[in-house]
Amino acid sequence: MFGLDAATALALVDTYGAVAVFAVFALEGALVGKVLPARTLFVASVVAVGVEAIAVLPVFAAAVIGATVGQSAVFVAVRRFGVDPTSLPLVPVDEKRLDGAGRWFDRWGLPAVAASNAVPGTRGWLAVPTANASSVSAPRFAVASLIGSTAYVGALLAVGVAVALGFGGALGLLGAEDVAAL
Structure with missing residues (x-):
């Protein structure tokens, strides 16, 4: 399954470049x-x-x-328009998780938004309780989201560089003649 996802991802990047990355991360956010x-x-x-x-x-x-952008859109949709994203079947967050996220925000405030964005599995969940139960402005929420997303993507970048260098190193060990034969 991972090979199929990687092949599809590479095809999207090859065709659309960074726009494909933006779109997928905005949807995730x-x-x-x-x-x-x-x-x-x-x-x-x-x-x-x-x-x-x-x-x-x-x-x-x-x-x-x-x-x-994706997380800020959820924040604004909840705050200004009263949207309940958990009522949508596409959103994989239930009330129990939102309650836990709300308690986390109540205890730690905006740093909790940044921290949750840096951790896989909790990314974006604090957008709903933050919008519902706080006086945090949209720009302040966006800055906290940006800080956490930067940390998360930075960690992914380290993984990507390690993988890329691993492929390059392996091909270099084969020698130029062997690589051409592939």
């Missing part, structure tokens, strides 16, 4: 389930573009900004 696993897409993107900073920077920025 908006709690709309997984179109493609965002982590797989990001790591595959880093492998595809290489490890040089100038090539990786647009992919990194697209992931961080996409996640922040």
Whole structure:
């Protein structure tokens, strides 16, 4: 299954570049389930573009900004329009998890938003309770989301670079003649 996801991710990156990364991370940030696993897409993107900073920077920025835009959209939708994302079948968050996230926010405030965004599995969940039960402004929420998403994507970048260098190192060990024969 991982091979199929990686192949699809590489095809999307090859065709659409950082825009594909932005779209998938925005959907993930908006709690709309997984179109493609965002982590797989990001790591595959880093492998595809290489490890040089100038090539990786647009992919990194697209992931961080996409996640922040998606989470901010949920925050605004809940705060301004009274949307309940948990009522949508696409959103994999139930009331029990939202209650736990709300207690976490009550105890730690905006740093909890940043921390939860840095941890796989909890990313974006604090958008709903923060919008419902606090006076936090949308820009302050977006900054906290951005900080956490930057940490998360930075960790993914380290994984992507390790994978890319691992592939490059393995091909280098084969020698140029052997690589051409493949």
